[in-house]
Amino acid sequence: MTAANVLLNVxxxxxxxNHVILVLKGVSFSVPEGGIVALLGGxxxxxxxxxxxxxxxxxxxxxxxxxxxxxxxxxxIEALTPAxxxxxxxxxxxxxxxxxxxxxxxxxLLTGAYTRxxxxxxxxxxxxxxxxxxxxxRTRRHSQxxxxxxxxxxxxxxxRALMASPKMVLxxxxxxxxxxxxxxxxFSIVKELNQKEGVTFLLAEQNTNMALRYAEFGYILENGxxxxxxxxxxxxxxxxxxxxxxxxxxxxxKSFRDVKNYRRRKRWLA
Amino acid sequence: MGFFxxxxxxxxMAGMLYSLVALGFVLIYKASGVFNFAQxxxxxxxxxxxxxxxxxxxxxxxxxxxxxxxxxxxAVAAAVMFVVAWLIERLVLRHLVNxxxxxxxxxxxxxxxxxxxxxxxxxxxxxxxxxxGMPKDPVLVLEGMFPGGLLINKExxxxxxxxxxxxxxxxxxxxxxxxxxxxxxxxxxxxxAQSIGxxxxxIWVIVWFVAGIAALVAGIIWGSKLGxxxxxxxxALRALPVVILGGLTSVPGAIIxxxxxxxxxxxxxxxxxxxxxxGIEIWFAYMLALVFLLFRPQGLxxxxxxxxx
Numbered sequence: 001m002t003a004a005n006v007l008l009n010v011x012x013x014x015x016x017x018n019h020v021i022l023v024l025k026g027v028s029f030s031v032p033e034g035g036i037v038a039l040l041g042g043x044x045x046x047x048x049x050x051x052x053x054x055x056x057x058x059x060x061x062x063x064x065x066x067x068x069x070x071x072x073x074x075x076x077i078e079a080l081t082p083a084x085x086x087x088x089x090x091x092x093x094x095x096x097x098x099x100x101x102x103x104x105x106x107x108x109l110l111t112g113a114y115t116r117x118x119x120x121x122x123x124x125x126x127x128x129x130x131x132x133x134x135x136x137x138r139t140r141r142h143s144q145x146x147x148x149x150x151x152x153x154x155x156x157x158x159x160r161a162l163m164a165s166p167k168m169v170l171x172x173x174x175x176x177x178x179x180x181x182x183x184x185x186x187f188s189i190v191k192e193l194n195q196k197e198g199v200t201f202l203l204a205e206q207n208t209n210m211a212l213r214y215a216e217f218g219y220i221l222e223n224g225x226x227x228x229x230x231x232x233x234x235x236x237x238x239x240x241x242x243x244x245x246x247x248x249x250x251x252x253x254k255s256f257r258d259v260k261n262y263r264r265r266k267r268w269l270a
Numbered sequence: 271m272g273f274f275x276x277x278x279x280x281x282x283m284a285g286m287l288y289s290l291v292a293l294g295f296v297l298i299y300k301a302s303g304v305f306n307f308a309q310x311x312x313x314x315x316x317x318x319x320x321x322x323x324x325x326x327x328x329x330x331x332x333x334x335x336x337x338x339x340x341x342x343x344x345a346v347a348a349a350v351m352f353v354v355a356w357l358i359e360r361l362v363l364r365h366l367v368n369x370x371x372x373x374x375x376x377x378x379x380x381x382x383x384x385x386x387x388x389x390x391x392x393x394x395x396x397x398x399x400x401x402x403g404m405p406k407d408p409v410l411v412l413e414g415m416f417p418g419g420l421l422i423n424k425e426x427x428x429x430x431x432x433x434x435x436x437x438x439x440x441x442x443x444x445x446x447x448x449x450x451x452x453x454x455x456x457x458x459x460x461x462x463a464q465s466i467g468x469x470x471x472x473i474w475v476i477v478w479f480v481a482g483i484a485a486l487v488a489g490i491i492w493g494s495k496l497g498x499x500x501x502x503x504x505x506a507l508r509a510l511p512v513v514i515l516g517g518l519t520s521v522p523g524a525i526i527x528x529x530x531x532x533x534x535x536x537x538x539x540x541x542x543x544x545x546x547x548x549g550i551e552i553w554f555a556y557m558l559a560l561v562f563l564l565f566r567p568q569g570l571x572x573x574x575x576x577x578x579x
Contacts, residue, residue, distance in 0.1 A: 057465055087467065091465070091467065093465075094461065098461065098462035098465070099459075099462070100455045100458035100459055100462065101459070102454065102457075103454060114468050157462075164467060
């Protein structure tokens, strides 16, 4: 990756919650313009915290970036508000969808255009585009979001972010609580958005298998540190990743119960 | 029949006045999920500002025109309410993002006492009058239909019209404008609203300011009826059952809740009161609110509490 096309550069950041709980212990990664990069890892690895650090949503959770730097095209962004970041084209789709339950699907989408100042016609054009990517949403546009299915809510959340016409979307656990085929649908739309609209994605996922199929590059987080990084293909073929995250070993699929966790993970933690 | 209608209309108009105060509760609850105990204090504060500036401004600028003085005083009082909204956001709400509902409730209690105290030290603690030229005399209408006609209080009638206009304007604002939509979005999920770039700070200033304006209008109407005095702050307590009945999240609900309570109070006092020795008017509203809390906690028009299972 050359310096010229790096969109986001995160440099050994440390995040502390409530002034005491150290959650990220030096996380570094970078995201190229127009790429899909996956942050992988189990529960509590620090994926969500990393995304929140980038989008500056930490303060609401009483967290703060205490060390390191975050740069968007070379500009430091740690001190900006989330609204400033949205105006610069970086928007987060939060874990658990977070639709506005009492608003209709269409109203939900329109709130995404709050920061735009380019007129009603442009917003309407984007709305049409979002409906083109998510035809299900068009049919349910007048339903209150809380009454729609999980998949529709996830699509609404992504569509709402797209309404801001972002350069980069931080996507937190899009697969959470969704049926496998809906997960497939959501991911393939993400890929399409990436290829056709040139939207860069930073994706936090527990579903390693799915994420590595669609991403180009991946970072594996464990206990607030990056323990491994590489091209998606390389990661997928890595023995450790296979064993710990994909549930496959040299003898084929096997149960996680048999994994001798403590021995091999130690190497990574050092 | 004539007497019944008179009571009914009197109740409707009293109800409209409750609605005006209830509106302030609804606005803030809708946009920030905070039950604002300071609404009554805001009514008092706004009314004090209005009454005193209407008195002072002609002296400062050296003119005698009552109408002009009222208009200027309204503008200045509105500006004062904006400053109040801005200060509350800056000094209080900003530091309490993501705190428990109970914490925020206690904070509004604190704000209530502060506003009452500061209001009285800035503007004085006597009884002041607001004279916006409301006609005080009652009129007789429909004399042909009922023997003796119906006695209607003009002042209440105009107040009801003003309240209705304010409600219509607010409903449009919430349903049709981008800012209104953003306010509703913040009410639903303020983290998500923040994540898509809606600046919470600005939204809160807007909503407290709008609630301040509602308080100002309520303060002017109540103030010109009863005089501006400390007891104005307790008007909010009368509006409490109204929001429970109408629903904490519904602007039209505040109005209809107000009307039901106004009418209920008057009719029950007149028709049931004598049977139980009177005094129903005082507790009727609260009893109705209790019944609603038991059977329909979201009120008549409140947003349904939607739970995904």
